[in-house]
Amino acid sequence: MTVFSFHINGDRVEVAAPDHWxxxxxxxxxxxxxxxxxxxxxxxxxxxxxxxxxxxxLACLTLAKSVEGREITTIEGLMPAHRKSGGAGADPLQDAFDRCGALQCGFCQPGMILSARALLARNPRPTRVEIRHALSGNLCRCTGYTQIFEAVESAVAQACGTTTAARAWEAQRERACEREDTP
Amino acid sequence: MLRLPKFELRSPRTLSEAIQLLEEAGPAAMVIAGGTDLVPNMKHELATPELLVSLAHIEELRGVRREPEGALAIGAMTSLAEVAASELVQRFAPALAQACSLVAGPQLRAMGTLGGNVLLDTRCQWFNQSYFWRQALGFCMKKDGSVCHVVQGGKNCVAAASNDTAPALMTLGARLELEGPEGSRTTAIDDFWVADGIVNKKLGASEILTRIVVPPTPRGHRGAYGKLRDRGSIDFPLLGVAVRLDVDETERVAHADVVVTALAAQPKRVAKVGDTLRGQTLGSPEFESAVLAVAELARKQCRPLPNIPGDADYRREMVPVYVKRTLFAAARGDGPVHHV
Incomplete structure (x- = not known):
């Protein structure tokens, strides 16, 4: 058992755990x-x-001891960091994933959002190809990737004060709603 | 859930301290660089070191430098992402930059190192499995057993060299600098491999790979890397092809080389490539015919085994396809060749 000293989500944390964790x-x-x-x-x-x-x-391949003293951000740290920097609500990427329905079971979502967050930090206006490349190490086994890429594009558009083109499923939904409204 | 067995981790600050730790602990110790190969292997109980010596804090092992005579010296602990993004590597050794850019996915390229990729353990679908899985099969000769499940009755291990950077470094004529208890030594990367899947490299006990040196490339140097894999993102190669084309001022090929990997225990240089391509002018019909002839040479000389996932016949049919595409990509000055 060792006492590790980490910097996680802006906090200094001391935690006792087995050396080989x-x-x-x-x-x-x-x-x-x-x-x-x-x-x-x-x-x-x-x-x-x-x-x-x-x-x-990848946290599963990182020996805990090897990242002592380095700045670690988990999905739990995004919203507090966003609010600390003057924002309101959740991180814009979390918001965009929600808005675009970029999930089904949600298991891959924290990893997807963090990979996308790192991309936007170094490249605030990525192309679709750059987004695909940045998220290529994250697998989604439910939805396919289209809405995930659209969510990142939506967050980029929002940051630039523009809007993305309506997505295919949105147009379909609107048509379905219109049909339901028709007596 | 895969848990790591117990071990001790030491993080020396100097190379001599690291070598001393390795020497004192003997075979019970292993070096850990990025850990992206070793940690999964430890979780599968393929490697069970009692002591891990981390090289993460040895600063002298990092960075890409251009030596006065034009050679590129790359520290073994430089991450694959850094090598792929290095303007020096992209300019003077494009095949290496491309190969690094296609290793695994972004997270693993940020964690994994060039030295670690060169020293990657060989892979086999009967070996890279959990202890439970391997035990149920009766193990294999690479670890804990005595038989080969790839070649029935086979006497030699045929686990595949799966490091993308090795063939690229071979086309570039790279040298490896190693430091051990007996001092330092340099070896040509071509002489580093052995045709044995159990241990396919000539790395001495307690020896550490410190630098990879790529000799100066001529002005007309072109290179490219092609990679076939299941998913276009994070898989090991089902086939890797590195090519080199050096052309003179009139765009005529002066030197050419093709090295293919992920077939057997060591990367394979395709024979007679230079003779076939030399003297041809890029873009001419004769050059295109010569490229097709080289692709056919590669198909005849390469016989993938069912050692890694991916049908062996399919991988064999893909050899000429990828050799051809990668040669054309190098001739155009672009690449890498892959399917996403």
Whole structure:
């Protein structure tokens, strides 16, 4: 057992855990930060993505001891950071994922949002290709990726004060609503 | 849930301290760089070190530098993402930058290092599995058993070299600088491999790979990397093809090389490539015929085994396709070749 000293979501945290634990185990089973998901546990799926010094990082392959003293951000840290910097509500990316229905079961969502957050931090106006590339290490097994990419584009558009084009499913829904309204 | 077995982690600040730790602990110790290969292997009980010596805090092992005579010296602990994004590497060793850009996904490229990729353990679909899975099968000769499930009755392990950077570095004629208890040594990367899937590299006990040196490339140097994989994002290669084309001022090929990987225990250089392509002018019909001839040479010389996922016949049919596409990409000065 070792006492680790971490910088997580802006807080300095001291936590006792076995030496051979991964960062993922410490986050979930010592600190209760269960937003970081445990998926394949061997680096294939990206569900355990966190940010280490602003870069997407796989917590399941990271020895806890190796990230002592580095800045770690989990999904739980996005909203407080957004509010601390003067924003209201959730992080704009979380909001966009919600708005665009960019989830089904939600398991991949924390990793997706953190990979997208790191992308927007270094490239505030990415193209669709750049978004696809940045999220290529995160697997979604439910929805396909279209609405996830659209959510990132929507957050970018909102930050630029513009709107994205209506998505195919939105037009379909509107037509369906019109039909239902027709007596 | 895959848990790590117990071990001790030490993080020395200097190379000599790291070598001393390795020497004292002997075979019970292993080096950890990015951990993206070793940690899953430890979770599968494929590696069970008692001591891990982390190189993360040894600053001298990081960074890309251009030496006065034009060679590129890349620290073994430089991340794959940094090598892929390095303007020096993109300009002077494009095949290496492209290969690094196609290793796994963004998270693993940020964590994984060039040295770690060069020293990646060989992979096999009968080996890279959990202990429970391997035990149910009766194990294999690479770990805990004595038989080969790829080649029935086979005497040699045929686990596949799966490091994308190795073939690119071979086309570039790279040298590896190693530091060990006996001092430092340099070896050509071509001489580093052994045709044995159990351990396919000549790395001495307690030796650490410190730098990868790419000799100066001529002004007309072009290179590209092509990678076939299941998903266009985070998989190991089902096939990797690195090519080199050096052309003179009139765009005639002066030197050409093709190295293919993920077939067997070591990367394979396709024979007679230089003779076939030399003297051809890029873009000419003769060049295109010569590229097709090289693709056919590669198909004849490469015989993928059912050692990694992906049908072996399909991978064999893809050899000429990827050799051709990657050569054309290098001739155009673009790449990498992949399917996303």
């Amino acid at each position: 991964t960062l993922l185990e410490v986050l979930r089973y010592r600190l209760g930060l269960t937003g970081t998901k445990q998926g394949c546990d061997k680096g294939d799926c990206g569900a355990c993505t966190v940010l280490v010094d602003g870069r997407p990082w």
